[in-house]
Amino acid sequence: MNKFEQLGLNAEIVNAVNDMGFESPSAVQEQAIPILLQNETDLVALAQTGTGKTAAFGFPLIQKINASSKKTQGLILSPTRELCLQITNELKNYSKYIKQLNTVAIYGGSSITDQERQIKRGAQIIVATPGRMKDMVGRGMIDISEINYCVLDEADEMLNMGFFEDITDILSHTPKEKKTWLFSATMPKEVAVIAKKFMKEPQEITVGSKNEGSKNVSHEYYITSGRDRYQALKRLADANPDIFSVIFCRTKRDTQKVAERLIEDGYSAGAIHGDLSQNQRDLVMKSFRSRQIQMLVATDVAARGIDVDDITHVINYQLPDEIETYTHRSGRTGRAGKSGVSMVIVSRSEVRKIKGIERIIKQSFEQKDIPSGEEICQVQLFHLANSIKDTTINTEIDKFLPQLEEILKDSSKEELIKKFFSVEFTRFFNYYKNASDLNSKAKNDSFSDDGDSTRYFINIGSKDGFDWMSLKDFLKEHLDLGRDAVSRVDVKDSFSFFNTDTAEKDKVLAAFENYQHEGRNVNVEETKSQGGGGRNRKGRSGGGKSGGRRNNNFKRSSSSSSDGGRRSSSRRGSSESSGGGRKSNIKSSISRRRNKNS
Known part of the structure; x- marks a missing residue:
């Protein structure tokens, strides 16, 4: 008996599995499939990316769907368009021998009317991103009031992306008696909250330990x-x-x-x-x-x-x-x-x-x-030697051998080897022969803790109700950067300083254009001093008093030298542009953030 058949899968799915070349179930499949096939239960499954979670919920879902009915019976929510399409394609492969079973992908960036037409033709299973699904449910384009199963795939990532409210809204249109299967790579507290809110006494399986990385x-x-x-x-x-x-x-x-x-x-x-x-x-x-x-x-x-x-x-x-x-x-x-x-x-x-x-x-x-540089040249040299060793000989060269031998007759075997490898090796050698020791530079760099960092002056301080923690919270939220991306926050009486990576400089400066607090402009300016003593004034209108001397901009040049790397075969994508400023009340922004986190 096929190992997948031993899990309780029917012949149609087993035949599809055989066609795809699957030999034995993964750990998460071995645990989840029997539970979902034999019981009508909610499930929380924790397993790493790449362990076969799609088949773990896909096989039981397909087997439980009534293909003769065109109504929507299963809903799968996933965080991105790519993952949505990937799951849809896999489910179609799994169900290739089940006639009339139709799986439809719903995601942003594609025609919503085309997707509505696909649904109306009959879609027993819908795979969707939360944003597009919420939109279509709100417009009455999709009826999920009678679904039997809902799968939340990559639940941790959906919550990290801010889809909690969308998921809540979507699930409010589904029947309470449906079964919810939650699959996730990690188990942060937000996932535990959603499991408690939407699931009833779920069974839990864990492949490895919670949040544990792959042993491979x-x-x-x-x-x-x-x-x-x-x-x-x-x-x-x-x-x-x-x-x-x-x-x-x-x-x-x-x-x-x-x-x-x-x-x-x-x-x-x-x-x-x-x-x-x-x-x-x-x-x-x-x-x-x-x-x-x-x-x-x-x-x-x-x-x-x-x-x-x-x-x-x-x-x-x-x-x-x-x-x-x-x-x-x-x-x-x-x-x-x-x-x-x-x-x-x-x-x-x-x-x-x-x-x-x-x-x-x-x-x-x-x-x-x-x-x-020396290590890289050595690796590249022996990689080339092994590539030549493993190359299949093209016999069409045979007819040219007499001429080639004539051209090379004055070279010894040793000379030929050296000349042949020098064609490729010299390129790397010339690039790396004077290369600096990056390890020593990292140890001796006095600014290594900040990396390629830029320091800024901002004309708000303790008089505006900030300490270093609340200002850091505000900057994180307003700039849409991670908390650790804002560093060395130094709050004075009527002004403050902070650092970010230099790569974020344009974003930081643009975010505070035309930004007002209690009727006066908030100015952020690049400083010269990494220690936060001086600043370069770029013109301000309306701000409060602040100390410090006028200085030149702090600028650091970046080196971009051409490398002897591989030839490009891809097209360069379009570059981004930074958004403009916006008005807001700083204290209320912080208050909203704290309320949200409480």
Whole structure:
């Protein structure tokens, strides 16, 4: 008997499983499928990305659906368009031998009227993103009042993306007696809240420990100064010639910027983030799946739909704001029983975060040195030698052998080897022969704790009711940056100072244009001093009094040298623009935030 058949699956699904080449169920499938098939129960299932969660809920859902009825019986909510489409395609493959069963994807960025027509033709299962689903339910385009099953897939990520209210609204249109299956990689308190609110005595299964990382992934971190972060990324790529990776950045802007620099330096790279159209995202993902792109730079949200086999490395160009998000990132590699590597590039001040991640994933990181130029040249040389050794000979060359032998007759075997390898080796050698030691620079950099950091003056302080913590909270919310992205907050009487990464400078300055507090303008200006003594005044209208001397702007040049990397075969995406300022009351903004968190 087939191992999937032993779980209680019917012949139609087992035949589809055999066609797809699945040999044995994963741990989460082995635990979840019998429970869901044999019982009408709510379920909370915790398992890492890449462990087969879609089949764990997909197989039982398909088997329980009445295909002869056209009414909608199952609803699956997922956080992103990519994941929505991925789940839909997988369910169609699972149900290929079940006639009349129709699964429809509902997501933003596509025609809502076309999606409505698909639903009206009959959709027993709907896979949807929360935003589009809420919109269509509100317009009366979809009836989910009689569904039997609701699946919340990647529940932690949906909540991280702020979909709690959308999910609540959607589920208010569903029957109370339906069964809810919640699948998640991690179990933060928000997921526990949603389970308590929408589920009744759910059974719980956990593959590994809660929030634990995959055992197939090794974890490494590399310390560098902030200004050398991009150079460190290139060295890690060059030291791994067969790399097929996802590189994570915190913001859409950094994602686009890093991808563009990699392309300019000759690497096969591309970007995927929320500012791309659906067509652009589809083209990038198609290139990545076909390996025309070797290095995909992504935001955490956009990466939720990446389900690509054999990713060798995940590179954390910047650590995520939320520690639990690291589990999602590293889960992009080490899938289906294969091994993978998760690399983290950090400044000295960020090393403490590594310890926090280790506690969450219950695995240790290995600190490694950034590869030197000599090490990279050696790796590339032997990679080329092995590639030549494994190359299949093209016999069409035989007819040209006499001429080739004549051209090379004066060269010895040793000379031929040296000349042949020098064609490729010289390019890397010339680039790296005078390369600096990034490890020593990180140790000796007095500003390493701040990396490539910019300090700002802001004309509000303790007189406006702020201390360093409340000002940091306000800046995090107003700038839409992670709490750890705002550092060195120093509150004075009528003014204050703070730091962010230099990459965020344009966003910071734009966010406070035309921004008012109690009838006067709030000004944020770039300072010269990292210590926060002086500031450069760029003209202000209406502000309160503040101390300090007039100084020149603090500016740091960034180096972007061309590298002897791989030839690019991807197109550069469109760049982002920063939004303008807006009026608000600062104290009320902080009050709203605290009420929200209480």
